[in-house]
Structure formats: structure tokens, C-alpha cells
Amino acid sequence: MTTTPAQGAGKIDPVQLAIINNSFVNICREMGITMTRTAFSPIFNEGLDFSCVLFDNRGNMIGQAEFCPAQLAASLFIVRWTVEELGIDSFEPGDVVLHNDPYRGGAHIPEHSVIRPVFYHDELWGFVANVGHLAEIGGKAVGSFAADATEVFQEGLRIPPIKIVSRDENNLDLWRLIMANHRTPRNTWGDINAQIGSLRVAERRLIELLDRYGSQFITNAADELMDYSERWMRAEIEAIPDGKYEFTDYMEDDGVVDQPVKFHVTVTIDGDRMIVDWTGSSPQVRGPINATYGVTSGAVYNAVFHVTDSRIPKNSGAYRPIYIIAPPGTVTNVVYPGPSVGGNTETHPKLVDMVTGALAPVMRDRVAAAEGASACNFLFGGVHPKTGDFYANYHLEGCGWGAKDYDDGNDATIVVNGNCRNTPVEIFETRYPLETVEYSLLTDSGGAGRHRGGLGTRRIMRIGKGAEVTASALFDRTKGEFRAWGLEGGMPGGYGAIRVKRRGDTEFRTFPEVFGTVSASKFTNIVLTEGDEVMLDAPGGGGFGDPRERDRDAVARDVTEGIVSPEAARELYGWSGE
């Protein structure tokens, strides 16, 4: 299927357009490098849980790089609504607006956006923005990921759009107010300043670009690039057969009430437009797996970019043909004061899979089976016994991704809403009083299929000498029929799990068994002490196609490498080897 429209159908030479587009992307990449080198927390300099974007002065996103899809999409709304709410005339050179309000475009409350206007010869040319997940922002749980939160106030300090920097002068009163409400204020200072630093780099590079080509030329080029992206996306959508495609999936519980939560989507292809309607999903739930509008929209865009040509320049033009309906007050569009911290990590990847699952009958060569779809959020903090300093960390694991018609799923990859990385064991053990006992791929966790689902991981950590750690978790796909689904006869992926072995115990048990939590996968503020061990199992991805049709050499190799056990190979794949 070739749908590539002619680039440069406007007035600017296609080569120059490509140069400008690459310049926008590279400015964003340089912002990212600034972040990784200057931030204080591993979630930024190791985990890469942030995104950098450029906007014009009308609120159109004109450039982004390979950061977290969830944040990139949410930034569309964050910047546009912030500019609209504050008024475009309120921005002055050197200002930085900070905001993390999940009801104003944000993905969830830990995600802090900083936005800086870029002036050129005294005129507002555009905005540069950075969205990053701060590892600790207060609230009821250390690490600010309260899996049993029932309202936003328990999730951390909520900040509407405010000028934290005015004309390049820090508003220290606001800084003090914010840091007084976070458990690790020094990290807050370092991390937000790293974000702000990336904005200054972007502003400098953007002005160099304007100096080189002229302001009007760059504006025109950005407009042409958006029109080009729109034409290309419309052509891609038009190539999908018209019709209505539906899909339903569930989450195992919301962390507060032990009942499954329903999600439903109808994808309508109507010529060159796509309408993605979440009507039919459960009403907003008490626990924090509700998605914000930014999350649901981000999931839709994420899914669409997965099944369309990856070369489409990622700017606002590409989003224009996609219409999203997310009824307020449902799990796909939380309203105040509902909690939503887990919506970004647990719900987003399932919504992505649902959109691609709905389109699977007509796009089988482009879709994948479901992924593990849990970030396996593990939050912990306490006073470090060696330094006496308070620490807190937000940790996420890679799960298995779904298999495709042409390949196995990826192993141990962070959920589809983030291009984040796992944190190296060495960083963990240097910074925190936890020793890693095991870190491995989980045998048999990939759903069996002609192509096999990717494997999840197992990580076992032991609480170090003299330490007391307060831990919280937010996992999913740990029980019942909620595993990652397969396609075309492919089997579901393996379960995720979080279990604990108290010092002196001989086996791992669930948290409800040991601590009486409501949910086995979602709980808050459990105190662990020296010698206790926590085992994190990340779920595997679904398989694609009948496992008995899998290439026999591939099955034998899986067994040799310990990816599939001999028992599973015989039972599921019909393997006859020894």
C-alpha cells in the first residue's frame, strides 16, 4: 500500500522542507539530551520519562522527537489550553509557565509541563515545551502513585498554569510553596530546572533557525509541513475500508473496588477521516485507573501512528483527520475530582491495543496482538540508612509486546505509551538501599503463536541492611481473563504479579495474603524492612496465529534459550523434541 503524497505541493522546495522538518526534530532531540545530562532523578536521566515539543504561535505542534507518545499527544492540549486560558498576550520573553493539572490536558498529575514563549524581534513566534514525569510530588503515597487514591488531592500537589519564571527571574515564592509539598524537594528543584534548561536550549536553536532562514519562511514551512502531514494521514485513512470496527476489553480492577472495568471503542472509517468513539465504556471509577482526555486522545494517536506510515512528519497536521469522542465522567475522560494517576500507565496501553484490535480485521499486516500493557509501577522511598537523606523513586518495568503476522513480539519493553528505558541495576543499587537478587526474562510468559508474544521480566529486590522502605504498586493483568489477548489463534501472554517474601519466609506470597490489601496488584504505603524481598513479574504479550504452525527450528531455539519450557513447547506448540 503506497499512499505517500507529493511533498512540497505548496511553494517551498521539498528539500528545504525536509531540512526544516529535520531541524525541528533535532531541536527537540537536543532538548532531550539537555534533560538527561542535567536532571537529578533517574526517571529522567535513565528512564527518559519526558518529552520535548515545539509549537507555533497559534498552538499548532510543529515538531517533536522520539519521546513518550502519551506526553507528546497530551502536549497538544496542554499548550493550546494553557495559552487559551492565560491569554496569548500574557506571555513575555523569558517566562516559563508550569502546570500539571490532569483536567487541563495533562496525562496524569506527576506529569509536569513547562512552557516558554519564543519571541523573535519582539514578536511572539511560538512556544517550546517540555513534559516530564516528576518522581515525587507529594500526596498520600511515597512516589506519588497512590494505587488506592479516590480523588486527585491524594495523588499529589495539583498546579494550574502558573508563571514559575517571569522574564527569566525565578518566582521563588512559588518554588518554595511547591517544594514544601514534595518529599524530595532537592530533586524537584533539579528536575524542573533541567526541564527549564531544555527550553532555553530550544529557544536558542529556534532563534538560530529563524536568523538563518527568516521568520516568515519558517512559519510558511511549518504550515506546509502540517498540510503535508495531513494529506498523508488522510491518504492512509482513505486506504482503510470504510466501516465501523468495535472492540471491548477490561482491566482487572481499579485498585479500590475489586471488580473488572469495561472499555469499549468504535472506530469509524468515513472516507479520509477516522472517528474513534469511546461511548459504552464504564462510568468513571473510584480508583485511579481513569484516563484523562489527554491520555485517551494520546492512546488513539499512538495507535494510529502504529498502523500508518512511520515517515509521516509528526505535527498537528497529522492529527487533523482523527476525531475523538471521550464522554466526560467515564473511564476514558475523568472529571474533577476523580483520580487518574494509573490511567496514563495502565489504561493508555490497553486503549492503544483496543484501537488496533478493532482495526485488525482490515489491517492484519500492520497490527499486533495485545502487549503486557502494565508499566508495573513500583514506588518506594524512605530514609537511606547510609546517607540519612530521604529518597523516593518511581520504577517501571518492561513487559512483553504482542506478536505480529510477520514477527515475534518484543521482549522486556516499556509499555507502548512510553519510549522509556528500564533503570540499570547499578544505578538502583548506588542510589537506593535495595539489592537486586534476580533480573531475568520470564520463561513461557510470551503468548504462544505462529509468532510468539514477547517475554515479560522477573525482578527480585531485597531490602538492604538497616533500611525501611515504604512501597506502593500499580500493576494490571495479574489474574483471571485479563491477560494480553492473542490474534488469529495466538494465545494470551503470561500474567504479571507482585509478591513479597518477608525475612525468614521460604516462599513469595501475594500482598493481600501478607498485608491484607484489597487488590493484589494495586496498593499503597506498605512498609518493608531489612531482608524482605519483592518479586516483580511483568506480563507477556499475546501471540499471533496458531502455535502449531510455528517454524520448528524457532520452537527448538526457544527451548534451547529458555524462552519456552520443554513442557509448554510440547503442549502448546506440538513440539516433539527432547
Place this chain on the structure above:
Amino acid sequence: MGHWEPIDTEIWDTVITPCDCCGQVVAKQLWVADVEGTELRFCSERCEELYRTHVVPQRREAAPA
């Protein structure tokens, strides 16, 4: 034919107005239009068009005969 209406809020207001079609937040002004005798509030004219061309036919289709 619709028209724009500003959203008046007090400094302490925290509840944010969603669009009657897509559900996204409307920050400062609403596009108000009459659709089949009901006054609806949209984030933009684009959403009014989506409502008329997609949501209304969907509801008609789903309604019992």
C-alpha cells in the same frame, strides 16, 4: 448558525467545562449551537459538524424503531 460565548469563572472555580461532542476541556469560550432543538456547547465549529454528521446519525441508528 452557532455563536461563541465566553465562559465566566470565579478564581476559585475548579470544575472545567467539557465539549458536548468530543468531551475535551473548553478553556475560555464555547461554540454554542442549536442541534435539533437542543442548545449544545462545543469546543469548536469542527465539533458541531462532527456532532451533526456522526453523533446524531449514530443515535438515530441506535434508537429503538
